[in-house]
Amino acid sequence: MVRVVRTGQSAPAQFDLSKQSVSELNKFVHGHLEGVTEVRVENPDGAHSIAVAVDAPLRIEIGGNVGYFCAGLNKQATVMIDGNAGPGVAENMMSGRVEVAGFASGGAGASAHGGLLVIHGDAGLRCGISLKGADIVVGGDVGSFSAFMAQAGRIVICGNAAEGLGDSLYEAVVYVRGGIRSLGADAEVQPMGAEDTAAVTALLAAAGIGHPAREFKRVGSARKLYHWNVDANQEY
């Protein structure tokens, strides 16, 4: 049974995950919303799969830390996490916005096709792995192997990047403000053009993070892995 407190059209639907299950919440946000535009989730306490596969222009506020796969497959919704996120936050997001106030664990925004993921703290390993068109803004550092095989989309990193950034990168672009411990195969630092400056400025403004775009460097694909090179002897 879904127990939803709804005092009026404009009041958010309330869920308390210390008393209600994630399934109840997810069934509600997948169902007939009857004018509900906001959902407030209390006591998430690290539960998995909170607000996954939402396909509605909802604003979902989560008051605490979430576990694996929060807001995965998101379409249209704005999901605000007032805490830290476990692995795979906004994995395969299609559109909308997911925002994490604290840190996000590994695989944040993995294979996301669209929308904006904002992580105000650090992101763990493999942030934006296989990114397919979404934008990610990280206020802090990212872990190793971030942007691995990222195909499209943009990742803005305000802090430092750990090892193997952008390994086997396709046409996604990474902007880094801090240091890069190492670049992955076929990733290279490229000159910032006017379009890059505009992109970084717009993405930071959208994320509400204030750094001048001139402090960022661009990492893109050298495109040497695009074609088979018989002379490379399997060494890239």
Added chain:
Amino acid sequence: MCGIVGLLVKKPVLRERLGEMMVPMLIGMTERGPDSSGMAVFTEPVTGKRRKLSLYCADASFDWKHAEGVLSERCDDVSLAVGANHAVLTTTSEPVALRAWLRTEFPDMRVLSVGRSIDLYKDVGLPVEVAERYHFATLRGTHLVGHTRMATESAVTPENAHPYTAGEDWCLVHNGSLANPGSIQRKLEKLGVHFESDCDTECACRYIHWRLDEGDTLEQALEKAFEDFDGFFTFLMGTHDKLALVRDPFACKPAVVAETDDYVAIASEFRSLAHLPDVRHARVFEPKPVQVYSWSV
């Protein structure tokens, strides 16, 4: 998949509540490890020549009264605290020879741990069942290391449950899997190290203990482990006065730490930490790969 949990209390008054604080942490990791679980608790050390041995016998009808009589004849200054199919033997007899003797005298008995501080419990079953069987909520001490197991590479048996121990006052739990436990085991067996199970984690536990025994610091021992271990791991380790945590360079296996003025709590996932007092104001962070984190009593 497996779940790891660790807790170290900083204030002596909280030592009374160590087990009570830990049980929800362990049960919180049930989905990650429903087939077996275990707990190593480090208590006030016994003094002088005394050592504590945690003993286990799978057979619930094992006659501990009889065993106590036999032990009293063989060993010096014996006390035996029995709970379910588990007992803590305290004695001043030399532990290495005693272990060898126990293997012959009581072939069905397992020595789970030896040391001045460590008590160890592990068994098959849901974490909630194991916690009730051994009264984990009543455990007292300075720190503990717990585990919930979902077996991937070896059978579900009490021997293959974690924590593993080696030597004295040393234990390790593992989330992950090693690809080369056989070669590590062969290397150590040539050096005279004895193995008791077929679980990859035992190799990690005995390898790191072997390096410590050779005089390495924990950091040096783990540096060598990074060279020799092929596989995935988050290890949580316990010594008489320390908890230590390390993740492999790929960090596939999760870990999260919450620290306050009262405690340091470690778990595979935040949902095992959510119930802890004042956790909303704790410093919560995710340990970085390859870095060794340690906390002292």
